[in-house]
Amino acid sequence: MLSSEAVQVVLCGLWLKALAGRPETLAPDPDMAKMLADKIGRLWRHGALADVLAPSYAGDELFRSWWRRWEVYSATPAAAAGLLRWAATFDPAPILPAIQAPTLVLERAVTYHDQESRRLAAAQIPNARFVLLPGADALPYLGDADAALDEVEEFLTGARGTAGSDRSLATVLFTDIVGSTDRAGRLGDRRWRYLLQDHHAHVRRLLERFRGVEVDTAGDGFFATFDGPARAIRCACAIRDALAGLGIEIRAGLHTGEVERQGRAVTGLAVHVGARVAALARASEVLVTSTVQMLVLGSGIGFADRGNHVLKGVPDRWHLFAVEHT
DSSP states (O other), X not given: OBOOTTOOEEEEOOOOOOOOSSOSOOOOOHHHHHHHHHHXXXXXXXXXXXXXXXXXXXXXXXXXXHHHHHHHHHOOHHHHHXXXXXXXXXXXXXXXXXXXXXXXXXXXXXXXXXXHHHHHHHHTSTTEEXXXXXXXXXXXXXXXXXXXXXXXXXXXXXXXXXXXXXXXXEEEEEEEETTHHHHHHHHOXXXXXXXXXXXXXXXXXXXXXXXXXXXXXXXXXXXXXXXXXXXXXXXXXXXXXXXXXXXXXEEEEEEEEEEEEETTEEESHHXXXXXXXXXXXXXXXXXXXXXXXXXXXXXXXXXXEEEEEXXXXXXXXXXXXXXXEO
């Protein structure tokens, strides 16, 4: 018997076939196992498995590049395919009822797994709690990883994190593609989707280079934060110039102020100001508030005065400047 008062078990990814009544085996579905093993044997080191395990990131070139490196460094194609074929023969049915330690079974609602089979498998562990998390990615550290961590924290400690919001000074950057609706109509859904994938990959590469933190992306726009306004400006200009090479024209807006962070969310008046400034920017323009302009005095960044403006839903008038050179 596997039991201990000090032991707690967290399981993730019980890869099982569909169950009908009381199963004779809980081994993975042989057809699915064969499909994955064949794919691994042929395409290992090319990142193709990411399409299956992390479909939400399949168009993210930074992620695919990392994934390819992981495949190269972890195993040969033959070893990876062999490991999967071996795992497909393993039947945990005799073991699950013997686990006496408190157990948390976490699963993602991925389409190629039968959810009810995993729920029934978890029920064979005498002291188990089954949690099905939303998301298309099987890997728990992708997508909404915080949801998985919250469940694990509560299981291990008896309570979820109660830390309140954190207020700090940050430079917020908003970007969006100029004329995106018209362009999407001209290109059609498929070509527009490919263009957006290239757009997202370039923006994320430059955010990483300038140490920006992606907060959110909605369609063709990005919201990111920086701990320094000069780097935020240079990142915005680099994004604009890089995307121009793809035939994509963007506008960008920046503001520096106090923001409130709670989990992955970033809120506060500074966020609203940054978004409104971006909405006023012209095509290919990086527009900043006077706050940002004053904070980078002496940095060599040049500006053109764009005058005072009313920002919708934000008090007072705001003096804005366009970045001329960095």
